[in-house]
Amino acid sequence: MRDVIILGGGVTGCSIARELSAYKLDLLVLEKNSDVCEGTSKANSGIVHAGYDAKPGTLKAKLNVRGNEMMGRLSEELDIPFKRNGSLVLCFEESGRATLQRLYDQGVANGVKGLEILEGDAVRALEPAVSDSVVAALHAPTGGIVCPFLLTIAMAENAAVNGAEFLLNTEATDIRVISGGYEIDTDKGTMQAKVIINAAGVHSDFFHNRVVGKEELKIIPRRGEYCLMDKNVGDLVSHTLFQLPTALGKGVLVTPTVHGNLLTGPTATDIPDGEDTATTAEGIAELTAKAALSVRSLPSRSVITSFSGIRAHEEKDDFVIGSPEGFPGFFDAAGIESPGLTCAPAIGEVLAEQVAAYLKAEKKSDFIPTRKGIPNMALAGPEERSRLIAADPRYANVICRCELVTEGEIVEAIHRPVGATTLDGVKRRTRAGMGRCQSGFCSPKVVEILARELGTDPAQIRKNNPGSEFLTGYIKEDI
Amino acid sequence: MTKDLVIIGGGPAGLAAAVAAKKAGIDDLLILERDNRLGGILNQCIHNGFGLHTFKEELTGPEYADRFIREAAELQIPYELSTMVVDLGRDGNDKIVTAMSRERGIFQIRAKSVILAMGCRERPRGALNIPGMRPAGIYTAGTAQRYVNIEGRMPGRTVVILGSGDIGLIMARRMTLEGAKVRCVAELQPYSGGLKRNIAQCLNDFDIPLLLSHTVVDIKGKERVESVTIAQVDEHLKPIPGTETEYECDTLLLSCGLLPENELSGKLGVPLSRVTGGPLVNESFETEVPGVFACGNVLHVHDLVDYVSEEAAAAGRKAAEYVTNVSESVPADDEAPLRLTGTNGVRYTVPATIRLSHMEDSQVIRFRVGSNYRNATIRVTAGDRVLLERKKNVLAPGEMEQLTLKKADLETLPAGSEIVFEIAM
Numbered sequence A: 001m002r003d004v005i006i007l008g009g010g011v012t013g014c015s016i017a018r019e020l021s022a023y024k025l026d027l028l029v030l031e032k033n034s035d036v037c038e039g040t041s042k043a044n045s046g047i048v049h050a051g052y053d054a055k056p057g058t059l060k061a062k063l064n065v066r067g068n069e070m071m072g073r074l075s076e077e078l079d080i081p082f083k084r085n086g087s088l089v090l091c092f093e094e095s096g097r098a099t100l101q102r103l104y105d106q107g108v109a110n111g112v113k114g115l116e117i118l119e120g121d122a123v124r125a126l127e128p129a130v131s132d133s134v135v136a137a138l139h140a141p142t143g144g145i146v147c148p149f150l151l152t153i154a155m156a157e158n159a160a161v162n163g164a165e166f167l168l169n170t171e172a173t174d175i176r177v178i179s180g181g182y183e184i185d186t187d188k189g190t191m192q193a194k195v196i197i198n199a200a201g202v203h204s205d206f207f208h209n210r211v212v213g214k215e216e217l218k219i220i221p222r223r224g225e226y227c228l229m230d231k232n233v234g235d236l237v238s239h240t241l242f243q244l245p246t247a248l249g250k251g252v253l254v255t256p257t258v259h260g261n262l263l264t265g266p267t268a269t270d271i272p273d274g275e276d277t278a279t280t281a282e283g284i285a286e287l288t289a290k291a292a293l294s295v296r297s298l299p300s301r302s303v304i305t306s307f308s309g310i311r312a313h314e315e316k317d318d319f320v321i322g323s324p325e326g327f328p329g330f331f332d333a334a335g336i337e338s339p340g341l342t343c344a345p346a347i348g349e350v351l352a353e354q355v356a357a358y359l360k361a362e363k364k365s366d367f368i369p370t371r372k373g374i375p376n377m378a379l380a381g382p383e384e385r386s387r388l389i390a391a392d393p394r395y396a397n398v399i400c401r402c403e404l405v406t407e408g409e410i411v412e413a414i415h416r417p418v419g420a421t422t423l424d425g426v427k428r429r430t431r432a433g434m435g436r437c438q439s440g441f442c443s444p445k446v447v448e449i450l451a452r453e454l455g456t457d458p459a460q461i462r463k464n465n466p467g468s469e470f471l472t473g474y475i476k477e478d479i
Numbered sequence B: 001m002t003k004d005l006v007i008i009g010g011g012p013a014g015l016a017a018a019v020a021a022k023k024a025g026i027d028d029l030l031i032l033e034r035d036n037r038l039g040g041i042l043n044q045c046i047h048n049g050f051g052l053h054t055f056k057e058e059l060t061g062p063e064y065a066d067r068f069i070r071e072a073a074e075l076q077i078p079y080e081l082s083t084m085v086v087d088l089g090r091d092g093n094d095k096i097v098t099a100m101s102r103e104r105g106i107f108q109i110r111a112k113s114v115i116l117a118m119g120c121r122e123r124p125r126g127a128l129n130i131p132g133m134r135p136a137g138i139y140t141a142g143t144a145q146r147y148v149n150i151e152g153r154m155p156g157r158t159v160v161i162l163g164s165g166d167i168g169l170i171m172a173r174r175m176t177l178e179g180a181k182v183r184c185v186a187e188l189q190p191y192s193g194g195l196k197r198n199i200a201q202c203l204n205d206f207d208i209p210l211l212l213s214h215t216v217v218d219i220k221g222k223e224r225v226e227s228v229t230i231a232q233v234d235e236h237l238k239p240i241p242g243t244e245t246e247y248e249c250d251t252l253l254l255s256c257g258l259l260p261e262n263e264l265s266g267k268l269g270v271p272l273s274r275v276t277g278g279p280l281v282n283e284s285f286e287t288e289v290p291g292v293f294a295c296g297n298v299l300h301v302h303d304l305v306d307y308v309s310e311e312a313a314a315a316g317r318k319a320a321e322y323v324t325n326v327s328e329s330v331p332a333d334d335e336a337p338l339r340l341t342g343t344n345g346v347r348y349t350v351p352a353t354i355r356l357s358h359m360e361d362s363q364v365i366r367f368r369v370g371s372n373y374r375n376a377t378i379r380v381t382a383g384d385r386v387l388l389e390r391k392k393n394v395l396a397p398g399e400m401e402q403l404t405l406k407k408a409d410l411e412t413l414p415a416g417s418e419i420v421f422e423i424a425m
Helices: A011-020 A059-078 A094-110 A120-126 A148-161 A201-212 A281-294 A340-359 A382-391 A407-415 A423-430 A443-454 B012-023 B040-044 B061-074 B141-149 B166-177 B196-206 B263-267 B305-327
Strands: A002-007 A027-030 A087-091 A116-119 A136-140 A144-146 A165-167 A172-178 A181-186 A189-198 A219-229 A240-243 A253-256 A262-265 A303-314 A320-322 A330-334 A398-400 B002-008 B029-032 B048-050 B083-091 B094-101 B105-116 B120-122 B138-140 B158-162 B181-187 B210-212 B214-220 B227-232 B245-248 B251-254 B258-260 B292-294 B338-342 B346-350 B362-369 B373-382 B385-395 B401-406 B418-424
Touching: A002 A011, A002 A181, A002 A340, A011 A027, A011 A148, A011 A330, A011 A340, A027 A148, A059 A094, A059 A144, A059 A148, A059 A340, A087 A094, A087 A120, A094 A116, A094 A136, A116 A120, A120 A136, A144 A148, A148 A165, A148 A340, A148 A423, A172 A201, A189 A201, A189 A340, A201 A219, A201 A303, A201 A330, A219 A281, A240 A281, A253 A281, A262 A281, A320 A340, A330 A340, A382 B105, A398 A443, A407 A423, A407 A443, A423 A443, A443 B141, B002 B012, B002 B094, B002 B305, B012 B029, B012 B040, B012 B061, B012 B105, B012 B305, B040 B061, B040 B141, B048 B061, B061 B305, B083 B105, B083 B263, B105 B305, B120 B141, B138 B141, B141 B166, B141 B251, B158 B166, B158 B214, B158 B227, B166 B181, B166 B196, B166 B251, B181 B214, B292 B305, B305 B362, B338 B346, B346 B418, B362 B418, B373 B401, B385 B401, B385 B418
Parallel strands: A002 A027, A002 A189, A027 A165, A087 A240, A189 A330, B002 B029, B002 B105, B105 B292, B138 B251, B158 B181, B158 B251, B181 B210, B338 B418
Antiparallel strands: A087 A136, A116 A136, A172 A181, A181 A189, A219 A262, A219 A303, A240 A253, A253 A262, A320 A330, B083 B094, B094 B105, B120 B258, B214 B227, B227 B245, B346 B362, B362 B401, B373 B385, B373 B418
């Protein structure tokens, strides 16, 4: 019997895995997809929230402020891009001032530092692209942006380096209580552990309810659509712009991403199927109209891709964290929706403490808290570029021309712990295919490199999960 | 390293420019090519129909490229393969080209003149805002063409194509010949963006339906495309509810326009045309940065490679002239150029300006129209003066047009005059 099995390799599961990998524990992460960061973690706003949104006293409030505080050091330890760019909640009507004040008070009560309410002109002085119709805004200097892919992947890599095992392409299908722990059915057989951590995202209600034997949790998959715009308009704004609800309904954000694109979204639609990540014409039209309210001129012609993500919204509207009464050894990290990305480091911290106490686990003396990122030729200065190329000439072989990603970086991404095995995996680790041509030029080359490095045929190379192979055979085969 | 002339791109434009520059006396030149062979996109265009104008015979893409590659070899024009130019800057009159390759690492060239010949890229799904899922099986037509023609692999079995640009039409035929079933080609506009001959030879000959005024409104399938839904669009190009048809398929190919690839031009501060996305050039194919020239699809997207070669050769000759003049410190003249504009259906012109002092006896002006016309007249005027009128039975956005202006007709115009190209019905 293992010590710990974590269900789900999203940002929550990977954070818990990293924190627990500091202890002397036999640790396994089960992920049904072909890579970590394949669910909610891969399609969200990438925002590190300041922490004024959640009601004081909720888990969301507490963990948000803590997660925000942790992000700076974590990003240094894990060598990932994170920027405290500050956020503004835009108020478009005089009648909205009361709501703005309520958010301010809530933020102060939650312990958010540096909050201030700015008048319209002061907002535009700070962020000149902001629309003239804005009358005031809540400014939160501690708000930030992070790369959700690299945060998740870096935590997974670091956990793996510290001994955590990752079993991908393995779907947990059921769970039951057994003597001294729990048993999990998967599509690859059953496994047992003393501790199960339920970080299964939109499916976390299923595992919780199976353990406690009643329908206690209900996750409502809530879809959010986004548009990502070209880097050539990425400097339209420097802050993250939220909206108070407007005549068009609940607001959307306009934000730079940590990689220099511009992002708008999300919409919010409750859907029956937690895997339905389709975008819709209505959704894109809605978010474009809403985003256009925030700025003087929205460069909607510069969209390079649109996507949607699913938030695991729990009916009772707060995170469910910890062990349900009467089921020691089973720990939830359920209902993790916004600000879940921000909270992930804090959720990891809290749950690791609880699990370690439960298992009376000792800390390792040789835990490695740091991880070095994949070299980045696009951002490297002349000397670093030369040094990388001198060490490995593949760093001079450009594969993705839009984002300037080289063969060296792609090969490194493949051979890392919890390395990339798919095109999407390479993309999230290196940005190959993330640019304005959206992988038109580089995808055949990345397929070739993946096949070569993994010792397989290009026909076996997938976009992500089994069934997503790119190639269907040889020419003239079907004639 | 210093060079008189660096040509960025070893496709048809770069090759023709290099050959012409060399013949015009520039020996100190270098082609930088990002792929591992010369020829550019022609290498994957294995269908025939190339070279009818240039060589008066029908060649395949690789054959057409080979003519120029051989000529470049005979002229001993040097080139570097698998070399990506990553930056372009200026130092006084000199251009600083920064490039990378496995063999040379990162290196810089100080060049007197640069010819931009980087070609274009395809508009991806994201830029088209096609709703639906994002599974495997969605390719731009060019990417699919590479898999099939270069690697001998099939990217799908049952195919729907969105967009009737030439690559889409060519790929409809190619996929059929290689064993796939092409269900239809949907085109958003009420007309095709491709050449008429391609519609006949690639669709009609294979009974592939062309659905004009139709677009893709949904993509289904989690891992791989399972179906696409196509709907008719109204005159504002908006889908008409109730006209949806779902096509089962595993592949969606996109041929929805080509975009000149001018990231490097941007680094140099070269102003671009809002219409073509390519640099604004004068009669010498020189951008607004002196000594930096542009030709081929990086300048404006062509239908026929023959015209790319012709244009590129002119750019090569003019670059050679520039290098000679700079070397001999010939002062730049500051005459106000004639300004060419398109209106009433003419979307743009290449070149955008003409300096009479540099103009040859005649100058070919290329342009595209914005929609379909029958029995129309292209009229060229300067103020009240009609410079040229040409009757055309058919004008279509998919076919590049050209007219020749004579220097003798322009010499009497006041400096800085505007020459207007328009369609008179």
